[in-house]
Amino acid sequence: MTSRHIVACGLATAAMMLLPGCSNETPAPAFGTGADLTRGAIALQQYGCGVCHRIPGIAGADGIVGPPLVDMGRRVYIARGLPNTPANMIHWIRKPQELAPRSAMPDLQVTAADARAMTAYLYRSS
Amino acid sequence: MRTIRTVIILAVMAALGGTLFVYSGLYNVAATVQHTAPVYWLLNVVMRQSVQHRARAIRSPPLDDGAMIEAGARLYRVHCVQCHGAPGIAPAAFALGLMPLPANLSLTARDWNDPAELYWVVKHGIKTSGMPAWEFRLAEADLWAVVAFVNVLPGLSTHEYRAMTARDADVVTSVASAEAEESDGDDGDAARGQIALQQYACVTCHVIPGVVGASFPVGPSLAGIANRTYLAGILPNTRETMIQWLRSPQAIAPGSAMPDLGVSERDARDIAAYLETLK
Amino acid sequence: MSRDSRWRLAAVLAVMLLGACSGMPVALDPHGSNARQTARIAWVLLWGGASIFALVMALVAYAILESPTRRAWLGRRAFVIGAGIVFPVAALSALLFYTLTVFGVLASSRGAAPLRIEIVGQMWWWRVRYLDADGATVLVTANEMHIPVGRTIEFALESADVLHSFWVPNLGGKLDLIPGRVNVLRLDADRTGVFRGQCAEYCGAQHAKMAFYVVAHTAAEFDAWLAAQRLPGNAPRTPALQRGRALFIANCAGCHTVRGTAAMGELGPDLTHVGSRRSIGAGALPNNVGTIAGWIAASQHIKPENAMPSFDGFSGEELGVLAAYLESLK
Numbered sequence: 001m002t003s004r005h006i007v008a009c010g011l012a013t014a015a016m017m018l019l020p021g022c023s024n025e026t027p028a029p030a031f032g033t034g035a036d037l038t039r040g041a042i043a044l045q046q047y048g049c050g051v052c053h054r055i056p057g058i059a060g061a062d063g064i065v066g067p068p069l070v071d072m073g074r075r076v077y078i079a080r081g082l083p084n085t086p087a088n089m090i091h092w093i094r095k096p097q098e099l100a101p102r103s104a105m106p107d108l109q110v111t112a113a114d115a116r117a118m119t120a121y122l123y124r125s126s
Numbered sequence: 127m128r129t130i131r132t133v134i135i136l137a138v139m140a141a142l143g144g145t146l147f148v149y150s151g152l153y154n155v156a157a158t159v160q161h162t163a164p165v166y167w168l169l170n171v172v173m174r175q176s177v178q179h180r181a182r183a184i185r186s187p188p189l190d191d192g193a194m195i196e197a198g199a200r201l202y203r204v205h206c207v208q209c210h211g212a213p214g215i216a217p218a219a220f221a222l223g224l225m226p227l228p229a230n231l232s233l234t235a236r237d238w239n240d241p242a243e244l245y246w247v248v249k250h251g252i253k254t255s256g257m258p259a260w261e262f263r264l265a266e267a268d269l270w271a272v273v274a275f276v277n278v279l280p281g282l283s284t285h286e287y288r289a290m291t292a293r294d295a296d297v298v299t300s301v302a303s304a305e306a307e308e309s310d311g312d313d314g315d316a317a318r319g320q321i322a323l324q325q326y327a328c329v330t331c332h333v334i335p336g337v338v339g340a341s342f343p344v345g346p347s348l349a350g351i352a353n354r355t356y357l358a359g360i361l362p363n364t365r366e367t368m369i370q371w372l373r374s375p376q377a378i379a380p381g382s383a384m385p386d387l388g389v390s391e392r393d394a395r396d397i398a399a400y401l402e403t404l405k
Numbered sequence: 406m407s408r409d410s411r412w413r414l415a416a417v418l419a420v421m422l423l424g425a426c427s428g429m430p431v432a433l434d435p436h437g438s439n440a441r442q443t444a445r446i447a448w449v450l451l452w453g454g455a456s457i458f459a460l461v462m463a464l465v466a467y468a469i470l471e472s473p474t475r476r477a478w479l480g481r482r483a484f485v486i487g488a489g490i491v492f493p494v495a496a497l498s499a500l501l502f503y504t505l506t507v508f509g510v511l512a513s514s515r516g517a518a519p520l521r522i523e524i525v526g527q528m529w530w531w532r533v534r535y536l537d538a539d540g541a542t543v544l545v546t547a548n549e550m551h552i553p554v555g556r557t558i559e560f561a562l563e564s565a566d567v568l569h570s571f572w573v574p575n576l577g578g579k580l581d582l583i584p585g586r587v588n589v590l591r592l593d594a595d596r597t598g599v600f601r602g603q604c605a606e607y608c609g610a611q612h613a614k615m616a617f618y619v620v621a622h623t624a625a626e627f628d629a630w631l632a633a634q635r636l637p638g639n640a641p642r643t644p645a646l647q648r649g650r651a652l653f654i655a656n657c658a659g660c661h662t663v664r665g666t667a668a669m670g671e672l673g674p675d676l677t678h679v680g681s682r683r684s685i686g687a688g689a690l691p692n693n694v695g696t697i698a699g700w701i702a703a704s705q706h707i708k709p710e711n712a713m714p715s716f717d718g719f720s721g722e723e724l725g726v727l728a729a730y731l732e733s734l735k
Contacts (some may be wrong), residue, residue: 048691051699051707055348065355065702067346071333076232076344079359081284081383083232097725100379103359104217104702106695106728121722353701360721 010033031086032120040121043114052104066105072122079103089122090115158321159224160338168225177243180250184242189274196290198275201268203291209256211327214284214376216385222327222367224256225290230330230344236280256372284381314365314399322393323400325393331384335404345384352405358382368401369394432574435592436600436621439577441508449503457496464488511577513590519559520593522550526562526569526582528608528720529615529711530674530687535631536561544634545662547674548687551620553627554594568664570606573619579605594621603688616688637665638677638734649730652723656716663734673713680735698728 011084032040034066041058044050054068075084082088091098093115096105110118147153161169189195202212209228211217221228248269251259258284260269282290320337323329329340333347354363358379361367372394375384389397435441453582468479470638478484518538535544552558562571564582571590572579580590604615622630641647650666657676658668664677679685682692686708690696700707702724705715719727 011441046691048693048699050694051690051696052355052702062476062706063699063703064350064353064706065699066359067354068350070347071343074343075346076230076236076280076331077213077383080379081381083281083283085281100359102720102722104356104698104724105359106693108693108695353706355715355717356721362718362720364718 031123032116036083036117036120037124039114040119043110043118044121047108047110047114051117055122059087069122070125073124079105086116086119086123089119093118133316157223158325160324161225165337166339169375173255177252178240179247181240181243181246184245186241186273187270189241189270191274194271194274195278197234197268198271198273199290201264201272202275205260205264206272211385213279213282213287213379213383214385215287216387217327222325222387225324226255226325226339227327227330228256230342231276232282233342233344234279235276235278241273241277244276245269248272272288284383312395314395314397316396316399316403319393319398319400322389322397326387326389326393326397328397348401348404350404352402358384365395365398365402368398372397406574418517420505436595436598437576438595439511439590439592440575443578446504446507453496453500454574458542478663517556519557520552521559521561522552523561523563524550524571524582526566526571526604526615527566527712528566529604529611529708531615531617532565532674540712544631545675546634546678547676548684549618549620549682551622551627551630552592552594553624554597554621556624557591557593560590560592560714562590567608568606569604569608569615571602572605573600573602575600575601576619597621597623597626600685601688610710614687614689614708615621616684618683618688620683634681638663639680640665641733645726646730646733648723649726649728649733652719653730656727659729661715676731676734678734680732692732694725694732697731698724701728 044055044058044061049055049069050058050063052063052065053061054063054070055061056070072078072084072089078089079086079092079096080103082092082099090112094110094112095107096103097107160166197277207215208218209221209224210231211221211228213232216222217228235244247257248264249259251257251260260272264272294333323334323337323340328334329337330342331344333343333349334340335349351363357363357367357371358375360379361371369391371378373391374386374388376386377381408626422437432440432445432475433447435444442548449676464479491678521538521540523534523536525534531548533548533550534542535546537543561703562580562582563586566584568584569582571582573592576594577590577592582588582696598621600619600621602617602619606612608615614718641650653661653663654667658666658670659714660670660673662669662671662675662677664675668676679697680692684690685692685697686700686704689708690700701716702719703715704711705719
């Protein structure tokens with residue numbers, strides 16, 4: 001067996017070992033259209049969400065006041081024990097004071113379309 | 127001939143080395159010490175692959191019947207919540223000392239695509255993990271009822287879970303108070319705090335840098351928590367408020383999915399000290 | 406010039422020209438007489454220089470390619486002196502005369518009495534004072550200037566600490582703010598709109614986050630704006646806003662002013678009508694109740710080493726009412 005064979009066998013083994021591990025985690029729920037992604041990124045910037053939260057892919061969004069909004073697609077609960085569904089996320093973005101009255105997260109009067117777009121973006125970014 | 131000789135020599139060396147390793151006691155099996163990352167990954171992959179392979183022939187029945195889910199909720203409350211906890215409810219004290227920790231089932235149900243796999247695990251258990259087999263203690267219908275309930279767990283909020291399980295008389299209180307180990311208000315031991323994170327099952331719900339296997343995004347990630355201004359959006363983040371939060375989250379943010387775990391003052395101080403290193 | 410760099414130059418020019426079409430702060434998109442004059446000088450230099458360059462290149466080509474007898478006249482002394490000394494001196498003198506005339510026009514005050522605004526640059530924000538004809542202060546605000554269209558605005562530029570520079574590309578050129586000196590810049594806007602300005606002289610780590618907005622109104626709108634700004638801050642109408650005001654007085658009055666309350670601090674920007682501004686943090690952030698809260702809680706993270714500490718000891722609820730109060734100061 002030449003060294004090339006050994007290397008090839010080694011790589012094949014490693015590949016076979018790694019491939020099953022790829023499918024363990026749920027991909028983020030498919031939500032929203034491509035246009036929503038673009039609009040969501042803009043909305044997150046325009047409402048100033050990055051002042052308090054770190055948001056991947058948004059320039060200047062590296063706030064430390066609230067938790068980082070990474071991997072939102074994989075979270076089980078958002079804010080105050082709410083299960084992570086698109087409807088709940090949109091509700092939270094639009095009316096946080098209803099769901100968690102003493103929270104520092106403000107009511108920014110986000111429109112329904114903007115909240116939907118932001119949710120789509122947060123779910124797809126990680 | 128030379129090749130065969132080389133192979134034989136290598137095999138003998140491997141056997142000797144293996145024997146030495148096994149009998150020397152070098153490998154630490156303490157449940158308080160994390161697995162190394164490669165060992166953890168290996169165990170996890172072997173488990174998933176095995177379950178997937180063996181469950182592929184099983185067809186699950188329809189799981190959305192309301193009565194079935196309710197029956198599953200009752201069974202869950204009696205048999206499962208002690209180890210796995212529930213939204214806003216902690217596992218029992220003994221379960222917090224297990225390694226691997228019993229998974230948070232809201233995440234499992236969402237990440238495992240096939241309910242038949244969940245059924246297989248409930249029925250057969252998992253070797254060396256502490257997950258018992260229920261095949262000889264629950265009827266088939268009961269096994270599927272539990273699976274049906276676990277299936278809806280990801281969408282249940284704390285309030286909804288309590289409402290679903292409130293009617294039964296045999297409430298299993300799963301929170302045991304830890305020994306009141308008072309610390310003397312010192313700075314806290316971050317190294318001990320890293321171990322305590324495992325012992326209070328924090329790793330089953332939070333992504334925590336520096337802790338193997340803490341990659342479950344049930345709640346928010348704890349990366350950068352040292353610099354974060356607010357805890358749960360309510361409390362300004364200082365050492366003392368972090369200790370308060372760790373010890374009684376339900377009092378501070380009612381309805382939060384984070385349960386009261388009976389964390390002692392000393393353990394809370396040590397955990398807070400570790401979290402202060404996560405910048 | 407290689408082929409690659411030629412294409413690059415063409416691309417750059419195209420982008421610059423196209424940029425003039427949008428409202429972005431590009432110096433080639435003038436909306437005031439100062440900017441217009443400056444842009445004109447730029448175009449004169451560009452086209453004049455380009456033409457002379459083309460002419461010289463033509464002569465070079467002629468000198469290389471033409472037969473020796475036909476091109477001999479290029480070497481004659483009369484041509485060398487005429488084209489090499491007399492022409493440049495004349496052209497450059499004309500250019501000098503032209504630009505000096507334009508600068509003279511820009512520097513002189515003309516027409517009706519200008520509106521006087523005093524700007525004091527600090528690290529890293531702009532203190533703004535509107536003055537009347539006698540130099541008395543009419544209004545104190547910060548980080549945003551509103552002006553009437555068509556009237557000359559006389560900005561008196563000073564600095565409280567280091568060098569800064571005042572630049573609104575749509576309206577005019579830069580002028581430095583020099584400690585110990587008052588520089589006067591005269592600008593005007595020829596249409597209503599919002600123009601972004603920024604500090605154009607490196608003044609420390611947050612120099613890039615020291616911007617401002619100039620908003621041009623019609624004369625009537627400007628008078629209304631000025632009258633509204635001169636009123637004291639809105640009184641809080643709900644219990645939550647009153648709690649917010651109490652927190653403000655207790656924590657912020659040492660550095661900030663809100664006219665109509667006990668807060669008369671002058672270390673930081675005047676906040677009497679902060680809710681009406683387009684941005685906070687001197688152009689660094691959009692202005693809403695959330696960004697105000699985020700600024701209060703973590704200003705040192707957003708603009709490290711700025712003079713305002715991060716107020717990270719408020720509970721979530723306290724922060725919310727405090728930010729709501731500030732946002733209500735419209």
